[in-house]
Amino acid sequence: MAVGQNVLRKEGYEKLTGAARYIDDITLDGMLHGKTIRSSIPCGRIKSITFDPDYDWSRIVVADYRDIPGNNYVALIENDQPLLAETEIRHCEEPILLIAAESKHEAEVAARHIRIEYEESPPVLTIEEALEGDRIIYGSDNIFKSFLIARGDVDEGFKQAHTIVEGEYRVPHQEQLYIEPQGMIAIPGDNAMTVMGSMQCPYYIHKALKHVFNLSDEQVIVIQTTTGGGFGGKEEYPSVIAAHAALLAHKAGRPVKLVYDRAEDIAATPKRHPGIIRHRTGVTKEGQLVASEIDILFDGGAYVTLSPVVLSRGAIHALGPYRCDNVRITARAVATNTPPNGAFRGFGAPQVTFAYEMQMEKVAAKLILDSVTIRQINMLREGDITATGQRLNWSVGSEDVFNAVVDRKKFFEKRGNAADKSDLRGKLYGIGLSFFFHGAGFTGSGEAKMKAQAGIGITPEGRARVLSGSTEIGQGTRTIFSQIVADELGIGCDDVEVEEPDTSRVPDSGPTVASRTCMVVGRVVQLAAYEVKQKLLRFVAERYGDADVKLIEGRFDANGKELASFSEIARAYLDLRGELKAYASYANPPGIEWDDETYTGDAYPVFSWGAMVAEVEVDPVTWAVTVTKITTAQDIGRAINPVLAAGQIEGGTLQAVGYGVLEELVWNRGRIINNQLTNYIIPTSLDAPEIETIIIEKEYPHGPFGAKGVGELPMDGAAPAIALAVYDAVGHFVTEIPITPERLMVVAG
């Protein structure tokens, strides 16, 4: 068996020797270097664009919106984001012009010879300003999208409540900060366009390019190069860069490379949605939730992009992994004149998780209950019903993860009065916990509509080759797909190859997002492998007079007699029949129903579950918070590759530590002013706590070998666990992250 083993990373050798080719490592003959000219104002109109008459423009390719052969929008949900601004400017860093030159340096110099003048209008920069409605920048009310999730009767619930607790929580922007900046190379063809680069979703780009250039499916080819991290940041924005590079290449008739430097990448690309989340919770004397009213506000930025789906996930996760029969969740994403916010690991869930876990603690404190008891009383268990009315029928690891990290006795021994917690160095110790869940795959009817496809082909050598548009972005796609196929076919992992994601060679498996690659696409890959196996079994049976054929451990036997190896039979098949390929597509497990109108039903086919204990030290003089240890248990169904799965949990947890205590974007009039690694601080090895990971495997009957999603769950729980550890350490309850020394000092008065 390969599944469950720590099979070595498929592309590990290339990554360890420096041989792997990332987009900036590729140079093509005749290639030009592109640059994007962006707006310096958040809101207004372009008055004039002046090209310095003393500069030699003959060497420079310049493109603006008039050069777009097709539609001037980036195709996504609403198609409202222009590829290049025409006259109206809706956010700082909005792309206006594109230039290309023989070298990066020359493009930089040329850019300095362009002057853009604007007529500025007062911008809408915050959620509050958007709601005030003094200035309308979208629709009639500045609201991109709203949702309502209602269950039971909240008013009645509040009447039954012994205590009602209110809370307001604020969460910030967060930058994905993949270490490889975004970039693309476009190669123009005869009525065709090929783009390669750093990306999560080749078929998103494929679609965007078709709209921009009015080309057909076959005329556009998108190829993923080795990608240095994504975390959501390379979900939607690469379509913009790809289309920009392609437009320049189209105009120049030469390949064009467009690679951002770090400053541009941070300033211009999407961030995690900041938000304001309000809770009003009714509980019985014993601590049981009887009414919950939650209002979510996310700042979507200047264009719709992915905000509706981020908001939807936020709304569905807003109550947390808790039972409550009377719920009313309202959610709105508003428009502001800031760069569009978008996908970032967790996708709306980390924001609401911070809020519901802080609120849970507030409720406990009000009732003089402890952190453990309040969660145990209300925890969702198998058979329970969620806020959208989904009955949890399978793979519910809630209690398992909770009990794995929360040892009551130890937890309360460590937790005590803040007053006598200081150690010899004067640092205050604190411990806190969080409990959370994450739905894997697209929300609601998304997967049923998407019908993700994947295939298995047989190579001339008789090896299996996975054909899927799912990308490897560091999370281990190539390795786990090989493991799944190896076991389905009974062959070794080394006998499985994975095709490069290239839209001319692999089907659309849907985007590499939403913790869906293993659980959803992995399942489809497994089904395709099963199809291949059936074809080979029938082939052998036919040739051996309807013999009873079996495929065991990579060898075929007929009527109990050993025949030949998998690769020999596969080659024989190719010799006689020419080609062997099988495709499969995804269908939801039976009984999964979702109603988009009422926002009720099975929001996800299954949830992954997590619990976390964070330990911190707070310096009472500087108010600096150091996270010293994180212990977490996560139920992911089945770890196809435990080392890779633990790597996901550790990495996601540290990003969440950054979200909780370090990472803060500083804005000035709609523009990020700390768009550098010197002043946007992500955790280094010295900021990283010891992380102890416990993987719980409550198998999901409809996942590949029982697997569920793991990618995003780890991002959800750390911020509240740390905030509650800080509360334990210093006795101050924070309602806003990151918990920087400045912020904590203010809270502490």
Next chain:
Amino acid sequence: MCIVSVISVISVAKNVCPNLVWSDLEAKKSMKLNFRVNGVEREIDAPPMKRLLDALREDLRLTGTKEGCGEGECGACSVIVDGEALNSCLAPVCQMQNANIITVEGLARDGKLDPLQQAFLECGAAQCGICTPGMLIAARALLDANRRPSRDEIKEAIAGNLCRCTGYVKIIDAIEQAASAA
């Protein structure tokens, strides 16, 4: 780049490359430089202020060394110069005359991973892999100077190398494993 920092870079260059005259720097005139990369003598013709990172990636086509920030913060561009790890995005190439440089491409021998690379592979220390060349270089420099580092010493040694994927746990494990195997 603001004017002040241009001037300061030029004055740094004057200090490290005393045979330069101002006009060389201003005219971006190329100069011949000889150094050894991964055991091989190389000669390049490059403007003195060219970043070592670009000289490696563009002139020598050694693209294993990466750029994550261009300002000395991420360590993706780390190389070993005369036994010490440094950020090649901050080093002008004129400083490299006669230097002995090791990049990630110089670690494996005859297609065989060195023990550090092997440990990274086995421990799952490389995910997206973009920080990996720099991490390996920082770790190599550490182990060359300190054969049995503690976990804290390892953390210290890689503190200038950012990784956004791993949470550092498996990187530290791998360096520990390589050290104990040596």
